[in-house]
Amino acid sequence: MAAADIVGKSVTRPDAWDKVTGGRGYPVNVQLPGMLHGKLLRSPYAHARIISIDTSEAEKLPGVKGVLTAKDAPVRPFNPVYFTPIGCHSMVQDMVLFSDRVRFVGQPVAAVAATTEAIAEQALQLIDVDYEELPTVFDPEEAMGENAPQLHEASPQNIAKNPSFEVGDVEAGFAEADHVFEGVYQTQRVHTCYMEPRVCVIDCDAQGHFTVHSSMQHIFGLREKLAYALDIPEGRVTVVKPPYIGGGFGGKLDIGYIEMAAALLSERIGRPVRIEHTRHEDFISTARHPIKVYLKTGVSKDGTITAREAKSILDTGAHATHGSEVIMVHGMFGVVFPYRCANKKWEGYTVYTNNMIGGGYRGYGCPQGCFAVESQIDEICEELGFDPIEFRLKNAYEQGDPHPFNPAWNLNSYGYAEALERGAAAIDWSRRQPAGSETGVKKRGIGLGTQGVWVSGCMGFPDIYEHTGAIIKLNADGSADLASGTVDLGSGQITTLCQIAAAELGLEPEQVRMSYADTDTVPFDAPTHASRATYSSGLAVQAAAADAREKLLEVAAAMMEANPQDLEVSAGRIEVKGSPGSAIPVADVVRMAESPFMKDTAEGPQPSCPPEHKGTIMGSSSLAPPENPSPATALFVEVEVDTDTGEVSVLRCVYAHDLGRVINPNAAEGQVEGGMQQGIGYALMEDLQFDTETGTCLTSDFLDYKMPTAMEMPREIESIFVETNEPSGPFGAKSLSEQCVTVPAAAIAAAVYNAIGVRIRELPITPEKVLRALGKL
Amino acid sequence: MKQLITLNINGEQHELALSPDTTLLKALRQELGMLGTKRGCDTSACGCCTVHLDGKAVYSCVVYAAAVQDCEITTIEGLGSNGTLDPLQEAFVEAGAVQCGFCTCGMIMSAKQLLDEQDHPDEEQIRQAISGNLCRCTGYTKIVDAIKMASEA
Numbered sequence: 050m051a052a053a054d055i056v057g058k059s060v061t062r063p064d065a066w067d068k069v070t071g072g073r074g075y076p077v078n079v080q081l082p083g084m085l086h087g088k089l090l091r092s093p094y095a096h097a098r099i100i101s102i103d104t105s106e107a108e109k110l111p112g113v114k115g116v117l118t119a120k121d122a123p124v125r126p127f128n129p130v131y132f133t134p135i136g137c138h139s140m141v142q143d144m145v146l147f148s149d150r151v152r153f154v155g156q157p158v159a160a161v162a163a164t165t166e167a168i169a170e171q172a173l174q175l176i177d178v179d180y181e182e183l184p185t186v187f188d189p190e191e192a193m194g195e196n197a198p199q200l201h202e203a204s205p206q207n208i209a210k211n212p213s214f215e216v217g218d219v220e221a222g223f224a225e226a227d228h229v230f231e232g233v234y235q236t237q238r239v240h241t242c243y244m245e246p247r248v249c250v251i252d253c254d255a256q257g258h259f260t261v262h263s264s265m266q267h268i269f270g271l272r273e274k275l276a277y278a279l280d281i282p283e284g285r286v287t288v289v290k291p292p293y294i295g296g297g298f299g300g301k302l303d304i305g306y307i308e309m310a311a312a313l314l315s316e317r318i319g320r321p322v323r324i325e326h327t328r329h330e331d332f333i334s335t336a337r338h339p340i341k342v343y344l345k346t347g348v349s350k351d352g353t354i355t356a357r358e359a360k361s362i363l364d365t366g367a368h369a370t371h372g373s374e375v376i377m378v379h380g381m382f383g384v385v386f387p388y389r390c391a392n393k394k395w396e397g398y399t400v401y402t403n404n405m406i407g408g409g410y411r412g413y414g415c416p417q418g419c420f421a422v423e424s425q426i427d428e429i430c431e432e433l434g435f436d437p438i439e440f441r442l443k444n445a446y447e448q449g450d451p452h453p454f455n456p457a458w459n460l461n462s463y464g465y466a467e468a469l470e471r472g473a474a475a476i477d478w479s480r481r482q483p484a485g486s487e488t489g490v491k492k493r494g495i496g497l498g499t500q501g502v503w504v505s506g507c508m509g510f511p512d513i514y515e516h517t518g519a520i521i522k523l524n525a526d527g528s529a530d531l532a533s534g535t536v537d538l539g540s541g542q543i544t545t546l547c548q549i550a551a552a553e554l555g556l557e558p559e560q561v562r563m564s565y566a567d568t569d570t571v572p573f574d575a576p577t578h579a580s581r582a583t584y585s586s587g588l589a590v591q592a593a594a595a596d597a598r599e600k601l602l603e604v605a606a607a608m609m610e611a612n613p614q615d616l617e618v619s620a621g622r623i624e625v626k627g628s629p630g631s632a633i634p635v636a637d638v639v640r641m642a643e644s645p646f647m648k649d650t651a652e653g654p655q656p657s658c659p660p661e662h663k664g665t666i667m668g669s670s671s672l673a674p675p676e677n678p679s680p681a682t683a684l685f686v687e688v689e690v691d692t693d694t695g696e697v698s699v700l701r702c703v704y705a706h707d708l709g710r711v712i713n714p715n716a717a718e719g720q721v722e723g724g725m726q727q728g729i730g731y732a733l734m735e736d737l738q739f740d741t742e743t744g745t746c747l748t749s750d751f752l753d754y755k756m757p758t759a760m761e762m763p764r765e766i767e768s769i770f771v772e773t774n775e776p777s778g779p780f781g782a783k784s785l786s787e788q789c790v791t792v793p794a795a796a797i798a799a800a801v802y803n804a805i806g807v808r809i810r811e812l813p814i815t816p817e818k819v820l821r822a823l824g825k826l
Numbered sequence: 827m828k829q830l831i832t833l834n835i836n837g838e839q840h841e842l843a844l845s846p847d848t849t850l851l852k853a854l855r856q857e858l859g860m861l862g863t864k865r866g867c868d869t870s871a872c873g874c875c876t877v878h879l880d881g882k883a884v885y886s887c888v889v890y891a892a893a894v895q896d897c898e899i900t901t902i903e904g905l906g907s908n909g910t911l912d913p914l915q916e917a918f919v920e921a922g923a924v925q926c927g928f929c930t931c932g933m934i935m936s937a938k939q940l941l942d943e944q945d946h947p948d949e950e951q952i953r954q955a956i957s958g959n960l961c962r963c964t965g966y967t968k969i970v971d972a973i974k975m976a977s978e979a
Contacts, residue, residue, distance in 0.1 A: 061919060061920070061922075062919070062924060065927070066919060068924045068931075069911065069915040069924060069930055069931070069934060070905075071861060071902055071903055071931060075861075075864075075928065077864070077865070243926070243928075243962060244864075244926065244928035244929050244961070245864070245866070246866070293927065295926045295928030296925075296928060296962050328866070328868060538926060539927065540963075541925065715968075718968075719925055719964055719968060721965075722964055722968065723964050724965070726964075726966070750867060750869045751960060752869055752870075756960065759953040759957050759959075759966040759969070760954065762953075762967070764949065766965060
């Protein structure tokens, strides 16, 4: 198959065969000889001081091998987020493993390792903790008040971070406006709901070297953070890349309490320690942050946005963790960047409360911003009579414009307008009726949401890793092994990166295999996050493949007595360009390079190929991508609202994405369809709820936390791929994943408005809120 | 405390000494090393642990192993025969219905009961049959496609 045919083909996922027959490669399946089982004791109080902990009874229980409390744990504060280096300025370092103070219900206070899980659980019951309760605060705006309990001494008024951005003259922009719109948009706390619980198995050997198996999305970040937290050199930690993990979606982007506890227990006991979360523990360990957005927009008569001012309040919970960075991404990409506007001002607050800690979640602050911005645009269009498509096109960036994130770059590929136009045609936008005009109990509506500027990785962000690398090694049978630190969370990198390698190397896709990797053996790789794997890891894989290809052709040229520049490789064969009869298999060339045999010549025995070409044919790369090209997205949805029950059903979605060149259409559709499931859940039903008195999670299992099943999903999800060709991308590709979850809430909210004529500015749009909006409750 | 029980799994007898509160899921994963059946929640809500008891799909996390000694238990490892996959497994690969794959085995077991009982289910019946199995990656679209594909094979 020629390169042009490999890219853009729905190559079957090689891992699918294993996954349909049982699936061996998950971290949850890792078992080591002599392995112990760990459990964490968690605080029942949202805010308390620990007066004393007595572990003596637990230690006496037969089968218990070790107990840890604050006195055994390092005290150096850290931020657990993987993708920022230790010591970077943007992240607030406010966490330790165990301390004498707890700030949320579920904060670990001790850990136990025992021969069985049951014994470890029993031992937790025997630990006697004496708490002194402290006053609590759960609402971030209350927490910013003068009299609120202070959760961290270094952060007055509980403000962990307060970034701002200003361009132009906002007051002049509002003075210039003919209309000014103001609204408050509130989003809720939701969980990533990866299906495989967080788990780790950590083995500290007799020399004090740690081998780590974990379900995390970043092997190098885990190595760095674990070494820092334990105060040991990074060289004493090896993190093994799991062949696959059971979903992550950003929820596995920080070092968990479990990795630190398991490492310390293993070091102390000298046996491997495994800790696996219960689903309850998963639910209280990471979440998309709730953000309240105060948004004000000035618009001139002709529909030009003249000014925009916003304030965002993010509830980060007990520690800053991702909240330090999410607020920035939310403010810039969610609120400030999507539309052109000369006068903008934004201020963000990351606020401590006694709620659970927020985390990373696909979209990383952007779904919250998109809901606010796109909802208000829908309000503006409704009020002033603009067509929502034309209004957006008037204010959107165009291909060739300077990138709002970095003026040194341009939007060299930017299919925003085409996504809108093709999506509108597919849903037949012209049949959309005036809001609330349908009669009858069940009312239908059509809505639109877009995301203009987003990322393909983190190039350009201060303090976030974005370099990546790969190693490709050719085998004597003509196949290739690709080793990369990029973890496949399920989104298909095992397949797409092999396609990129095959296309560049001139092999068939099934001849490239994603092989073993760990932090000892492959170049540094930033996490699988920020929609970066296809673009950034793809570039590194392409570069490594090009390196291997160059060496391959040098050896082949020597064998064929040709010039390397005159050779080409395709479908596993090398030939002199334009001379198919000259072709020799790649396998022959690799064998020749690796062969110890000599050939007899008139001058006596000679190496079978020149000595300088002897050896394994391989290529490597370690690089940072040149840019951060923006994808673009437009989503059209049709909903039906039952005005008797308040229930909203999403009937149909047309989701148009500019993702550059599509590497694997089937995998790309999978991103879109799965993104809709998460987006519909966010829009209509998902909500991590807490008791307002105690701070206890009320929805910490799938019986109480509702996410869409196959029944709640629309029967029609149409993916439209606007294939702009991104000049800096691997074979023209850029990104897709996060855009798929960013827009649905905004589009569904607009469709609900179109159906019933009443605006709901607070997610999720539950039947109760719909009935309340209709005046029926 | 432990009692000796016999489980009939995929046509083979297994003798195990288990405490009476051992779930079938734990017996499969921890005692027998049959790792295809996954633990996603332990509260009968996610479907990752779905197996068949006498041909009916059940959550193995809420069934005591000792209580199902008279049943024929089928797990994902029992599908297909003589090295060939079940048509459902083939269809899941072919349709691109597998992403992270953690729900896949349970999903296939739920679909298997449907196809065992019904030759050509319609889309609503397929969706109903897998509505007790959660998936966070696929939006279920290609899973439904795969089950349709297998029903037509």
